[in-house]
Amino acid sequence: MMSHPLIRPRRNRRTPAIRSMVRETSLSPTDFVLPLFFHEDPVDTPIASMPGVTRWSLDSLVREAGEAHALGIPAVLLFPKIAEPLKTSCAEESSNDEGLVPRAVRALKAAHPSLCVITDVALDPYNSDGHDGIVQRDGAGEIEVLNDETVEVLCRQALSHARAGADVVAPSDMMDGRVAAIREALDDAGFTNVSILSYTAKYASALYGPFRGALDSAPKEGDKKTYQMDPANAREAVRESLLDEAEGADMLMVKPAGLYLDIIARVRESSVLPVAAYQVSGEYLMLKSAAAGGWLDERAIVLESLLAIKRAGADIILTYYAKQACGWIC
Numbered sequence: 001m002m003s004h005p006l007i008r009p010r011r012n013r014r015t016p017a018i019r020s021m022v023r024e025t026s027l028s029p030t031d032f033v034l035p036l037f038f039h040e041d042p043v044d045t046p047i048a049s050m051p052g053v054t055r056w057s058l059d060s061l062v063r064e065a066g067e068a069h070a071l072g073i074p075a076v077l078l079f080p081k082i083a084e085p086l087k088t089s090c091a092e093e094s095s096n097d098e099g100l101v102p103r104a105v106r107a108l109k110a111a112h113p114s115l116c117v118i119t120d121v122a123l124d125p126y127n128s129d130g131h132d133g134i135v136q137r138d139g140a141g142e143i144e145v146l147n148d149e150t151v152e153v154l155c156r157q158a159l160s161h162a163r164a165g166a167d168v169v170a171p172s173d174m175m176d177g178r179v180a181a182i183r184e185a186l187d188d189a190g191f192t193n194v195s196i197l198s199y200t201a202k203y204a205s206a207l208y209g210p211f212r213g214a215l216d217s218a219p220k221e222g223d224k225k226t227y228q229m230d231p232a233n234a235r236e237a238v239r240e241s242l243l244d245e246a247e248g249a250d251m252l253m254v255k256p257a258g259l260y261l262d263i264i265a266r267v268r269e270s271s272v273l274p275v276a277a278y279q280v281s282g283e284y285l286m287l288k289s290a291a292a293g294g295w296l297d298e299r300a301i302v303l304e305s306l307l308a309i310k311r312a313g314a315d316i317i318l319t320y321y322a323k324q325a326c327g328w329i330c
């Protein structure tokens with residue numbers, strides 16, 4: 001008698017109908033947030049470091065966000081390219097109510113009231129040093145990114161976004177104590193309904209290179225390792241998530257996503273808050289280039305990468321593929 005297995009997991013994979021019944025994870029347009037780049041110029045510019053991604057004029061930004069929203073995407077995340085002459089060491093432009101971001105927020109909310117508008121809170125696009133915080137130089141010429149001084153500027157920046165009508169502010173700077181400070185500043189000014197999506201575990205990753213090219217926001221000197229997290233650390237992400245939750249964050253983010261699925265899972269387990277994960281520019285570029293070379297099937301690999309992020313525990317996925325993915329899953 002030939003022996004045979006009593007239990008056959010393959011029965012649950014036998015037909016598309018059965019597979020659809022037992023599937024544990026699925027993607028929907030409502031999972032996605034589309035990050036959008038824009039600038040003051042009236043013309044749209046393709047971003048060389050991110051094929052298929054455009055830096056929009058204000059008018060085109062509003063149209064692009066409307067298209068995404070019509071596909072079922074609930075939210076966009078805004079990244080401005082600030083003109084060189086407006087960049088200063090104290091990043092004053094970051095809280096200008098007539099600056100590029102507040103004008104974009106007002107235009108987006110006027111055109112698409114039901115769209116959730118998320119703004120990035122960090123100084124790098126505004127800072128002549130290209131760091132997320134204010135840089136100080138010591139006697140030996142070594143640079144330090146100041147924490148508490150930066151947090152004050154971040155609060156002013158978040159307030160100007162709230163005054164413009166942002167639904168959610170997303171501090172991506174990794175300064176200590178900024179979630180509590182921003183919450184207090186918002187509440188004191190009456191913006192109790194503005195949410196905070198905190199970049200809780202943002203790693204000092206090599207995957208941000210294409211993004212910095214898109215915004216001309218690379219640090220002029222040094223790197224971001226004294227504030228962004230060490231890719232070697234996982235427990236530290238749990239520590240950051242506990243702090244952000246205690247400080248009043250409404251949602252937590254892990255960034256990058258694809259190489260940090262274990263971190264997404266850890267943060268998912270250590271917090272009851274919604275968890276977002278950011279498939280960053282370098283992840284986009286890796287997928288895009290492999291597909292452009294004909295080496296990988298773009299639809300299949302992108303959906304697999306997004307599904308993996310969801311399966312790891314993300315409720316929200318920030319991805320430059322948001323619009324295309326909607327077309328692929330529907």
Ligand code: PBG
Binds near residue numbers: 120122280282
């Ligand atoms: C900076 C910021 C970065 C990204 C989002 N916000 C870059 C950085 O930390 O240098 C990267 C996003 C991407 O690579 O897609 N506050």
